[in-house]
Amino acid sequence: MSETQQLEEYFSGMLKPEDSLIIEARLLIDTELREKALWQQRTYALVKEYGRKKLRMEIEKVHHRVFSEKRFHSFRQKVKLIFK
């Protein structure tokens, strides 16, 4: 198993307790591994940001559709009545 995979399984609590202990001990003494772990967590954060960015774009597209396409006319009327 690669270090990357080991770290991922450690973060997600998938490692056996004895393997977790080994990683924890290594993280204490191995600066390189510690740094790798840090950047890996930042990578997960970046992927989440990217996911949200894309999702927001998709949702905005849907918003535009329901507020412009003909088939959503009655939906728009309903919303219009609320804010009139």
Add this chain to the structure above:
Amino acid sequence: MVIEQIKPQTQEELFVKLYEMAFPQVAGFIHKMGGSFDEAKDIFQDGLVIYYEKRIGGNTLTTVDDKAYLLGICRHLWYKYYHENKLKQALEHTPDLKLTEEHTPKVSEDILRFVELSGKKCLDLLKAFYYDKLNMKELATRFGFSGERSATVQKYKCLEKVRITIRDKSLNKEDFYE
């Protein structure tokens, strides 16, 4: 209790359905509480993001229970927004509406844009797995790998690639955060 099930063809259709089913009610609630259409839109869209992250993860299935769940999220977001907004007004700050339940530090827009340009394919693959929660079989089909094993190998390769890219790009570590 599941009263009715709707199986939209695509994720986009799912969001369309959710808009039709829940937006008027959210808008009605926010209007009643003194909010505007734009505020209703922001709250609803943030609500959809939270709903997606907690409930969907790539699976396109929704029920009437999900509508109640989404309405609950939006109501909660409104109260949160309303209180934060009042507090900010007292401090003379411009109101801002963003998801605030983040525990991880926010990645800077610059780094994200850079990775989008330099390694979009990897980013899309990682997003499909970690954000949209596709399994290895689905990942292999979507990205054209021969099987689950090959998809797993590629996923870790991409993770390593992006990790190295953002580390190198963030030599000035303070730039990493907004």
